[in-house]
Amino acid sequence: MLRKVLFAAAAAVALSAASVAVAPASAATLRYANQGDLKSLDPYTLNETTTNAHLGNVYEGLTSRGKDLAIGPGLAERWETPEPTRWRFYLRKGVKFANGEDFTADDVLFSADRVRAAGSNFTTRVPKDAKFVKVDDYTVDVVLSSPNPILNYQWDTWYIMSKKWAEANNAVAPTPASATSPSYASLNANGTGPFRIESHQPGVKTVFKPNPNWRGPTEHNLTEVIFTPINSDATRVAALLSGEVDIIEPVPIQDIQRINSANNVQVLTGPELRTIFLGFDQTRDELLESSVKGKNPFKDAKVREAFYKAIDVEAIKSRVMRGLSTPSALMIAPELFALSKDFTRPKADPEGAKKLLAEAGYPNGFEVGMDCPTDRYVNDGPICQAAVGMLARIGVKVNLNAQPKAQYFAKILKPNGYKTSFYLLGWTPGTLDSHNVLYDIMGCRDDANVARGETNLGGYCNKKLDALTDQILVETDTAKRNQLIKQAFQIGFDDYSYIPLHQQALAWGVAKNVKLVQRADNQVLLYWIKKD
Amino acid sequence: MLAFILRRLFQSALVLLCVGVIAFALFRLVGDPVNQIVSIDTPFEQRQQIRKDLGLDDPSIVQFGRYLVKAARFDFGISYQFRQPVSTLIGERMPATLELTFMAALLSLVVGIPMGVYTALRRGSFLSGVFMSVSLIGVSLPTFLIAILLRWIFSVHLGWLPSFGRGQVVNLGWWSTGLLTVSGIKALILPAITLGLFQMTLIMRLVRAEMLEVLRTDYIKFARARGLSDRAIHFGHALKNTLVPVITIAGLQLGSIIAFALITEYVFQWPGMGALFLGAVQNVDIPVMAAYLLLVSFIFVVVNLVVDILYAVVDPRLRANMQAA
Numbered sequence: 001m002l003r004k005v006l007f008a009a010a011a012a013v014a015l016s017a018a019s020v021a022v023a024p025a026s027a028a029t030l031r032y033a034n035q036g037d038l039k040s041l042d043p044y045t046l047n048e049t050t051t052n053a054h055l056g057n058v059y060e061g062l063t064s065r066g067k068d069l070a071i072g073p074g075l076a077e078r079w080e081t082p083e084p085t086r087w088r089f090y091l092r093k094g095v096k097f098a099n100g101e102d103f104t105a106d107d108v109l110f111s112a113d114r115v116r117a118a119g120s121n122f123t124t125r126v127p128k129d130a131k132f133v134k135v136d137d138y139t140v141d142v143v144l145s146s147p148n149p150i151l152n153y154q155w156d157t158w159y160i161m162s163k164k165w166a167e168a169n170n171a172v173a174p175t176p177a178s179a180t181s182p183s184y185a186s187l188n189a190n191g192t193g194p195f196r197i198e199s200h201q202p203g204v205k206t207v208f209k210p211n212p213n214w215r216g217p218t219e220h221n222l223t224e225v226i227f228t229p230i231n232s233d234a235t236r237v238a239a240l241l242s243g244e245v246d247i248i249e250p251v252p253i254q255d256i257q258r259i260n261s262a263n264n265v266q267v268l269t270g271p272e273l274r275t276i277f278l279g280f281d282q283t284r285d286e287l288l289e290s291s292v293k294g295k296n297p298f299k300d301a302k303v304r305e306a307f308y309k310a311i312d313v314e315a316i317k318s319r320v321m322r323g324l325s326t327p328s329a330l331m332i333a334p335e336l337f338a339l340s341k342d343f344t345r346p347k348a349d350p351e352g353a354k355k356l357l358a359e360a361g362y363p364n365g366f367e368v369g370m371d372c373p374t375d376r377y378v379n380d381g382p383i384c385q386a387a388v389g390m391l392a393r394i395g396v397k398v399n400l401n402a403q404p405k406a407q408y409f410a411k412i413l414k415p416n417g418y419k420t421s422f423y424l425l426g427w428t429p430g431t432l433d434s435h436n437v438l439y440d441i442m443g444c445r446d447d448a449n450v451a452r453g454e455t456n457l458g459g460y461c462n463k464k465l466d467a468l469t470d471q472i473l474v475e476t477d478t479a480k481r482n483q484l485i486k487q488a489f490q491i492g493f494d495d496y497s498y499i500p501l502h503q504q505a506l507a508w509g510v511a512k513n514v515k516l517v518q519r520a521d522n523q524v525l526l527y528w529i530k531k532d
Numbered sequence: 533m534l535a536f537i538l539r540r541l542f543q544s545a546l547v548l549l550c551v552g553v554i555a556f557a558l559f560r561l562v563g564d565p566v567n568q569i570v571s572i573d574t575p576f577e578q579r580q581q582i583r584k585d586l587g588l589d590d591p592s593i594v595q596f597g598r599y600l601v602k603a604a605r606f607d608f609g610i611s612y613q614f615r616q617p618v619s620t621l622i623g624e625r626m627p628a629t630l631e632l633t634f635m636a637a638l639l640s641l642v643v644g645i646p647m648g649v650y651t652a653l654r655r656g657s658f659l660s661g662v663f664m665s666v667s668l669i670g671v672s673l674p675t676f677l678i679a680i681l682l683r684w685i686f687s688v689h690l691g692w693l694p695s696f697g698r699g700q701v702v703n704l705g706w707w708s709t710g711l712l713t714v715s716g717i718k719a720l721i722l723p724a725i726t727l728g729l730f731q732m733t734l735i736m737r738l739v740r741a742e743m744l745e746v747l748r749t750d751y752i753k754f755a756r757a758r759g760l761s762d763r764a765i766h767f768g769h770a771l772k773n774t775l776v777p778v779i780t781i782a783g784l785q786l787g788s789i790i791a792f793a794l795i796t797e798y799v800f801q802w803p804g805m806g807a808l809f810l811g812a813v814q815n816v817d818i819p820v821m822a823a824y825l826l827l828v829s830f831i832f833v834v835v836n837l838v839v840d841i842l843y844a845v846v847d848p849r850l851r852a853n854m855q856a857a
Contacts, residue, residue, distance in 0.1 A: 040615055048571045121570055121578065175615065177569045178585035182616050201624065202614035203811060204803040230696060230801045231811060234680055238695040239801075242687040375814075406563030406816045413567065414576050415583070430573050440573065451575050 028223040030514070030531055031245040032524065033236055037229040038206055041197065042186040043159035044120040044174040047430070052157045053523035054227070057208060058098075059159030059191030062089055062108065063152050067517045067528070069335070069432065071152065075103065075160055075192060084147035084476055091138040096213040097162045098189075098196040105134045110163035119176030124430075125158040127151070149476045153431045165190045194218065194527045195225070203229060208526060220529050240265055240509045246531065247514060249524055251507040253322050253379060259509050268518050271326050272506045273333040274428040276377055278311070278387065278499040280304055280421070283459030287421040289369025289399065297366060298421075298458070304496035306356035310394045311387055312348035313501055320382045324505035330489055332429060332437050333503050335520055339486045343493065345500075353394045365395025371423040372400060373408040378504040384424055398422070418457050425457065426504070428521070434485045438469040442492050460497040537837065544833035551829040552603075555822055556596045565612050565816040586612075599822065609819035613811065618823045622805055627707045628698055629797070629804030633790045635720055636728030641782060644732040648739025649771060652747070663736065670733030679726040679799040686722060694719045696801035727796045731785050738781055742774035776846055783839035791828045 036050035043055045064074035076089040095103040112132045115122050127148065133141040142151070166172050171185035179186070189197045194214045198207040208225040210218070228245070230236045233252045239245045241262055251259060256267045280298035281287055287296050297303045313327040329345035330337065357365060372384035381402045388398040403411075412420040429436035444461035445453030452466070453459070468488040475481040492498070506522050517528040565588065566579050583589055587598065602609065608618035647667075651660040670678075687695035699715030701708045710716025746752065747770055755765045794806025801807065805824060812820035 037613075039613060045615070046570065047574065118581070121574060123578070124575065176582070176585065177612075177615075178582040179615055180585075180610050182610070186615055201803075202616060202621070203808065204624075228697065228801070231807075231814075232798055232801065235683075235696050235799060235801050238683050238688050242691060242695045244687075244694055244696065404563070404814070406568060406814065407561075408563075409567040409572070410564035413564075413572075415564065415566070415579060427572075436573075451577075454576050455572065 028221055028531060030222050030225045030247070030526070030529060031228070032225060032247045032249075032526075033228045033230040033239055033245045034249050034524065035229070035231060035233075035236070037203055038200070038227070039202070040175065040177075040186050041189045041200060042171075042175040042183065043161065043189075043191075044115050044122050045177055045179075045186060047121045047157075049522055053525065054206070055159060055189070055191075056157065056193070056523065057195040057225075057526045058189045058193045058197055058211075059161070060193050061156045061158050061160065062091075063155045065156045065519075065521075067519060069520060071156070074156060075108075079152070081476075085144040087142040087144070087151060088135070089140045089142070091140065092215075093138055095192050095215055097165065097192055098211045098213055099162070099165060100213060101162050101164055103160070103162070103192055104137045105140050106137075107160055107163050108132065108140050109134055110166065111158070111160045114161065114166070114172065114174055115158055117174055119179075120174040121177055122158060125154050147474045147476055149474075149478075149481065150431055150433050150435065153433055159191065161185075162190055194220070198224075218527075220527050222526065222529060222531060225526050237509070240511070243511070246511040247516070247524065247529075248509040249507075249522070250378070251509040253324055253507065256322070256324075256507060264513075265509060265511050268508045268510055268516075269324060269505045270518050271333070271335070271503050271520060272428075272522055273336060273432070273503065273520050274377070274426045275328055275331055275333060275503055276325075276380075276383070276424065276426045276501045277331060278307070278501065279423050279425060279458040279460075280307070280498075281418070281458045282461070287368065288419060289421045291367035291397075292362075297360070297362060297368075300360045301496055302356045302360040303362070304499075306353040306360070306394060307391065307396070308496050308499050309346065309349040309353040309356070310390050310396070311499055311501070312390055313345065314348070315390075316383055316386050317502060320379050320386050321502070321504070324378075324507065325502035326505075327502045328500045329493070331427070331441060331492065331498060331500050332434050332489075333520070336429065336432050337434050337482075337485060337489075339482050342486060343489065348390075350390075350393050357394060357396070362395075365397065367397040367399065369399045369401060369421050371408060371412050371420045372402045373405045373424070374402050376405040376408070377424075377426045380424060380426075383501065387424075412457055414454055418459070420457060423457060424501075425455075427455070432521070434489070435469065435472050438465065438472065438485070438488050438492075442488075442497060443469060458498075460492075460495070462491055462495055462497070465491045537841075540833075540837050540840070544830065544837075547833055548826055548829055551825055552596070552600065552822070555825045556592060556599070559818050559821065560592060562813065562818075562821075563816045565818060568815040568817070569612050603823075603826065608823040611812075611820050612817045613815045613820070618819045621808060621820065622823060622827065623706065624708070625803060625805045625808050627709060628802060629790060629793055629806060631710060632720065632723055632727060632796070632802060632804060633786070633793055635724040636731065636789055636793075637782070637786050639724055639728040640731035640735055640785075644735030645739050645778070647732075648736040649743060649766070651736070652740045652743035653766060667733035667736050670729040671737075675726060675730065675795050676799055678729060679722070679796060682722050682726060683800075692718075693722050695722075698803055723796050723800045723802055726800075727789055727793055731782075731789060734785065735778060735782060738778055739771075739774055742777060743770055746770045746773050772846075776843065779842050779846060780839055783835050783842070787832045787835040790831055 034050055038054040039051050040046050043059050061074045062076040064072050066072050075092055077092045079087060079089045081087050091105060109132045112126055115125055129145045131143040135141055169184040171183050175183040175186040194211055195208040196211045198209045200206045206227040236248045237255045240248045251267050259265055259267050282298050284296055286294060317325045317327055327345060329343040330340050334340040372380060374381040384400055384402060388400050391398050410416060412423055427441055439452055440455045442460060442465060443453040443456060444466050445456050445459055465488050468484050472481055472484045475484060506518060508518060513532040515530040566582050587595060611618050611621055647663050651663050654660050683695050686693045697719060698710045699719035700713040701710045701716055702712045710720055752765060752770060755769055794810050797804045797806040798810050808820060809824040
């Protein structure tokens with residue numbers, strides 16, 4: 001009763017408010033809130049999307065990625081490969097760091113050493129044995145031991161630092177994630193990018209100002225950017241609706257309609273590059289969590305096929321994701337692989353799935369445990385619950401262990417010995433290239449000392465696929481390379497190695513007077529934002 | 533008196549040690565910090581190196597010992613999330629929490645005590661009925677719901693008050709205050725009401741119950757017989773005698789609003805210690821969690837001590853006991 005009275009009172013107050021009074025922010029100050037935070041200013045400490053995106057406003061790589069993620073010039077104007085193992089980069093002239101120093105080849109050589117030094121979280125950005133040779137002040141050669149067609153794919157987030165600045169401030173060594181005292185570079189930034197950092201209070205507020213030494217052209221019209229991390233979904237949405245911030249990321253799916261029905265804000269959605277999938281333990285002789293003893297049902301491709309066919313991704317899209325997902329046949333987003341259209345996902349077929357289970361020797365199904373995070377991906381918990389229901393229809397009883405990401409990752413990853421039987425995971429290839437997926441997720445992990453298959457938590461293994469992956473690494477002809485990738489994905493597809501579910505959608509809440517570019521890698525980049 | 537305080541301080545050291553032991557036992561269950569520090573595609577070798585550097589491979593007892601030795605020198609380590617000294621982080625966040633809790637406590641006392649007195653003296657009046665209903669809402673609705681409701685009305689629909697943050701702050705030395713700017717005070721209103729509402733209703737109901745009890749006692753009857761004014765009876769005698777339990781409860785509640793401001797802080801993105809702690813739990817930031825728990829238990833111990841001393845001030849009979857003990 002009291003509740004009703006209270007809600008009635010609240011509604012009356014709300015209705016009587018004739019107009020929404022919003023304090024207008026000064027024209028070119030942008031206020032932006034994100035669930036995540038800028039965790040370190042040292043660009044080699046932490047390889048993580050939100051941190052990389054923020055630092056991308058301040059630092060630049062030799063290359064850049066455009067609005068459609070295409071690789072373009074950055075601090076290097078152009079480059080060529082005179083021979084397969086030698087790349088030549090021509091650096092931009094007249095570029096200055098925010099503190100006024102000139103950018104030269106020495107800074108590139110310095111950054112190449114620093115990014116590969118102990119403590120860097122970005123060591124894979126540059127091959128260990130690549131030699132950087134200074135040809136002149138504005139030309140750098142990179143000499144490789146074997147051809148590498150995707151050498152510069154991740155160089156947009158290998159940020160170039162100033163040698164002089166680092167040496168003057170005792171920041172030559174990268175700040176490790178485990179640092180016991182904060183280094184100068186982790187509290188200060190000096191890049192060549194369009195913005196500089198005015199102040200940074202971790203977890204509270206970061207203020208960006210335009211870099212006075214930016215070479216231009218300037219596409220944004222901002223004079224100040226105030227970034228606030230806001231963890232709570234409801235608070236972020238309220239801050240946007242009340243006009244206190246101009247951009248929020250992400251918007252929870254259930255709030256999209258409410259935001260769109262307000263008149264001063266809207267939600268921008270688009271496909272994200274991350275693929276959400278289910279994986280099976282295919283290595284142990286007996287599953288850790290199952291009613292089947294003495295053997296591992298997931299070693300039988302028929303059982304995996306039955307699971308595949310029992311999961312109805314269209315139903316997950318319409319019921320769980322409210323239409324905001326793109327069902328996927330591949331373990332990589334279609335934007336990242338030219339031939340992905342050649343693959344189509346088989347329709348859900350519970351009857352066929354039941355038959356397959358019977359053929360495999362489980363006419364009455366079986367029990368299996370499933371690990372699932374609840375705070376990592378969009379609606380991850382509900383997706384798993386939906387999968388449990390769908391598998392129940394073919395007689396498989398899934399005991400769902402839905403847990404916060406801190407416990408989830410501690411249980412299932414390599415340091416704990418991959419303790420899972422059946423799990424949900426999401427993956428964006430860091431290189432935005434198929435090789436990463438084939439190597440990390442689908443590669444055999446039979447040698448514990450080799451990085452191949454480290455995130456292949458179920459240990460799927462097919463040597464033919466591995467052989468193709470090795471060829472893909474060194475093949476420089478794009479058309480040929482795509483064909484090889486297609487063959488490799490086909491093997492994984494035919495083996496029912498994984499059950500790809502979908503690409504989740506990006507959802508950003510944006511005030512209507514703000515124009516921005518929503519890139520599929522979920523980076524909110526300030527230098528393309530205009531505010532009226 | 534001094535011996536009493538010293539003994540209590542010694543006891544508090546024991547309490548802190550126990551909290552530390554329990555906390556470290558629980559930290560084993562919160563997950564692997566390395567996964568929260570680095571991204572999922574970090575190579576295994578790098579993960580192992582970080583584990584080693586942080587000393588996470590050592591047995592818990594060794595980790596605990598190391599922590600104690602450092603904590604004794606007020607070195608609480610480096611936050612895994614922010615890579616800054618924990619003491620700096622907590623120092624930066626503490627003014628926000630203390631201002632919020634102080635305002636909430638003030639609100640609960642300044643509004644709660646008069647409301648309690650009024651409802652006790654004017655039982656059955658219309659306004660008493662309103663106060664009692666409001667207090668029922670305050671006691672029964674959970675904090676986060678009140679917060680969301682208040683914000684929905686006053687920031688989203690009316691646009692009068694900010695929905696998150698602390699507004700403009702002014703730095704007075706190491707202390708950052710929001711009390712000197714208009715936006716800072718506006719930002720404080722909703723969180724302070726949210727946090728203080730429960731305490732306010734608690735104090736109001738407590739004062740009311742105690743007043744009713746005291747008003748029935750013999751010395752009040754004698755006071756009336758002596759022909760003292762109502763004002764002197766109600767405030768000079770009755771209210772003063774209700775204050776002992778009120779001080780106990782208000783004192784203990786002050787400790788708990790500092791400790792449990794975290795929900796309010798989380799909902800309003802208030803940059804205080806509670807929000808820092810919640811973030812630390814989500815990210816398995818053990819140094820921050822450990823320091824926060826120690827700090828909170830220390831605050832409880834201090835508050836208890838102050839409450840005991842206040843008893844002596846209010847109730848002369850206790851002074852003699854304390855000296856004897």
